[in-house]
Amino acid sequence: MHMNKGKSIQQCLKDRTDYAQNPEKTDGGILVSSYECDPKLVEEQFALAKREYQHNTGRENNNDVIAYQIRQAFKTGEITPEEANRIGYETAMRWTKGRHAFIVATHVDKAHIHNHIIYNSTNLDCNRKFRDFHLSGIALHKVSDIVCLENGLSVITPRKPSERSKRTVYPQRKSYREEIRESIDICMEQKPKDMEELIKLLQEMGYEIKRGKYVSLKGRDQKKFLRMRSLGAGYREEDLEKVFSGESAFTPDPKQQRTDENVYVKPEPKVDMLLDIQAMIAKGKGPGYERWAKVHNIKQMAQTLLFLEEHGLRDYDELSEKARAASERFGEITEKQKALEARLVEIAALKKHIINYSKTKDTYAEYRKSGYSKKVFEEHREAITLCKAAKEAFSKIEGKLPKIKELNQEYSEVLQEKKKTYAEYRQAKQDMKDLQTAKYNVDRLLKSEQSKEQDEKQKTTEQTL
Structure with missing residues (x-):
């Protein structure tokens, strides 16, 4: 890890260590361990060691490595977060030989548990620095493998380049x-x-x-x-x-929408409604519209008959029942989707309250010890208000308060269910539209036939008279 232009050593270290210790990724900060440093003050302590190194040796830190990071991942479902953190600590201790301060942050926000190990480039005596060496990655790989094998964990089996499978198709990101x-x-x-x-x-x-x-x-x-x-x-x-x-x-x-198999593409309508030509003519439509509308109705009636044939619908009562069932299913899926969306909002709000509470509980404890002093409240108004809101939200929860990791897992599951339901929702909506349109067209056709029969009977009666 090198210094970023325009930032101090401490600022650069804080950017890296804050990401590693993110409470949402480390179960509220529980899955963070350290050696010869305090995780909350790690950037200050690392920077202090570098100032002492400069004082002891007279060497400058310009364009130098300020820290090193190791990322260590484990096979999904094979290890617990606590065990992963212990393995990471042991790996870091063997690699640095106990000569460099380090932190180990275990992330559980992905399907695979993994460690972020950050160790200071300056040693504990502040008189030497860790120097990366040729093929150090291979050496580190071996150290990690030895620790994992000693603890009964899987390691990646080395393969010749000719035996390795190459991915030629990359998933397209939205x-x-x-x-x-x-x-x-x-x-x-x-x-x-x-x-x-x-x-x-x-x-x-x-x-x-x-x-x-x-x-x-x-x-x-x-x-x-x-x-x-x-x-x-x-x-x-x-x-x-x-x-x-x-x-x-x-x-x-449609040009704005992706066409891969994982993204919904709006289908062309199979069946469209017949037009009420007489009603539109009465509103002032001319002969040109009448000709177009008649052609449109003939095409749509042909489409309707094809649709009924494809779906084996030859009985009017069966068509009516199918249209009713499709409408009910669409309503059920709509309600389910709304419930899932509401739960996502609830989980996001609860996660925010838990994080806010962990940040402000100490301030609120001081406020309570002061006898709820107005002065203390004004000094820490925002923190106290956030803590109160979190406590109020917690009071509405029945049973034990869930952990961030559990909420992340539930959020992921609900989100996947919502995506799955949305695909079903689209299909159910299309099915309902097609069936109801077909029923509407059949009703119009039957009504038209009945009207023609009545006109024929009336003409016959008038001729007889």
Whole structure:
């Protein structure tokens, strides 16, 4: 780890160690251990050792390595987080021979448990530095393998280059704009009345909103805001305003959507509704419209008959039952999806309260010891307010308070279920639309036939008279 331009040694060290000790990744900071340093003050102690080294040797630290990092991963499901942290500590001790201070942070936010080991380049006596050497990576690999084998863990079996499999197809990553477009799709299914209601739904999904000349959005993992006008046709503010005003339907440009198998692509409509030609003519439509509408109705009736044939629907009662069942299933999936989305919001809020509480509980304890002094409250208003809000949220939870790791796991499971449900939701909606449209067209056709029969009977009666 080298110094970043424009930053001090301590600032650079803090950036690295803060990431390693992130409470959301280390079970609230429980899975962090250290040797000859305090994890909370590690950047200050590392920097102090470097100042002492400079004083003892007279050498400058310019363009020098300030620390080293080891990343050590384990096979999924083979080790507990606590055991992984112990293995990481033992590996670091053997590698540094106990001559350098280090921290071991075990991350549990991914499917595979892994360690981030950061050790000071300056030794404990502050008179020498660790120097990387030729093939040090191979030497470190062997040290890690020995520790893992001694503890009955798996290691990667070395293979010749000719035996190694090469990945030629790389999974395509969704861009942030694609994720925003998918989120807008989900919100638009809930039929918002205007842009304000759409923005409110996006905020409930976890997006930050920035207003100005243009509306900008930022998701949970985004580093910067993205303007809605950059999302492409169908998702720009002016396009959505036309949808809300009734000028156009919500039909985003398919060129903006990915077409790989994991992303939903809106299918072409199989069946469309028959038009009421007489009603439209009565509103002032001309002969040209009448000719087009008749051709359209003939095509759609042919499509309807093909649809009924493909699905084996030759009985009207069966068609009615299928349309009713499809409508009920669509309603059930919609309710399930809303429940999953609500749970995601609850988990995110609870995680935030747990993290806030761990940061502010000591301040609140001092406030309570002071007899709830107004002076202390004003000095630490924000921390005390956050702690109170967290305690109030905890009081509403029945049973034991879950850990960050458990919440992360549940959030991941609920999110996967929501994605799966959304695919089912899309399919259920399409099935319901196709069946109801087919039933509507059959009803129109039967009504038209009955009307023709009545006209024929009336003509026959008039001729007889």
